[in-house]
Amino acid sequence: MNAPVIHPSIGADAAAGWPVPGSGRTRERWQALTDAARRDLVGARLLEAHADAAAILEELGGARVRPGQLWGVWAAEPPDPVVVARSTPDGVDLTGRKPWCSGAHSCTHALVTARVGDERSLFAVDLSSPGVRPVPGTWHAVGMAxxxxGAVDFDAVPAVPIGAPGEYLTRPGFWHGGIGVAACWFGGALAVADALRDGAGDDPHRLAHLGAVEAALYAAECVLDRAAEDLDARPCDGAAAELRARRVRAVVESTASEVIDRVGRALGAAPLCTDARHAQLVADLSVYVRQSHAERDLADLARAAQAGRERA
Structure with missing residues (x-):
């Protein structure tokens, strides 16, 4: 498989140095992700993980990301298969299969979740280690191809524990990173909307769709702005972090879905059939926003909002 392309003007080394969430410059970080995604949505997806890994390592006391490295965050945890960590005389190693590993062939390092008994813990892995094998035939996507x-197999791969057991999920930064993903969705939606901006002309129906798209995009942008201000004011409030992230992701996902739908209804099949870049972009964004769990996430948002009212 061809290696993913990262936009040359915003490389991994620069992304590792972006302001971390809660630093007072959170909006600057999310704007960098949005700008990268508007140019190259797939490249931005890898940059987002790399920048998130750098923030996680800073927050949990791991080694810093070094120039020339490209880090993934491989944290999918289905019931099966699983990766298990075990103690050895030399430290810790990982064995098992991890699905949904973005950059399976191109990442140099990854933060990988693994089971330690009933706990889900985080480990840093050098992917050049023997025993790391991307699994052929496990990534058939058209969108985000x-x-x-795909999946990656680990066979007694040396790993370095990052943070305390379970801390990866319980820290507020877990939710801050989730908004970084939404900032990429927003950049993808802006890019899809460009086709309608360029093709609306003076057709009243296309203009009506464009007006609705502009309103939806503005609403998402305002939500990201407000969330950044709130996060910078309360970076360590875990309950606020979850509710904030769930709200932002719901709004931006809805915006992305509306943009895809309205651009398609306004312009018809032509750009999807004759413009390879636009067709790929729509496919990529349609897959990327499915990192949301749709109604399950909305139900969790409602529960988080109810819990917030009870604490107030």
């Missing part, structure tokens, strides 16, 4: 997000 270049993200190379």
């Amino acid at each position: 270049r993200s190379d997000s």
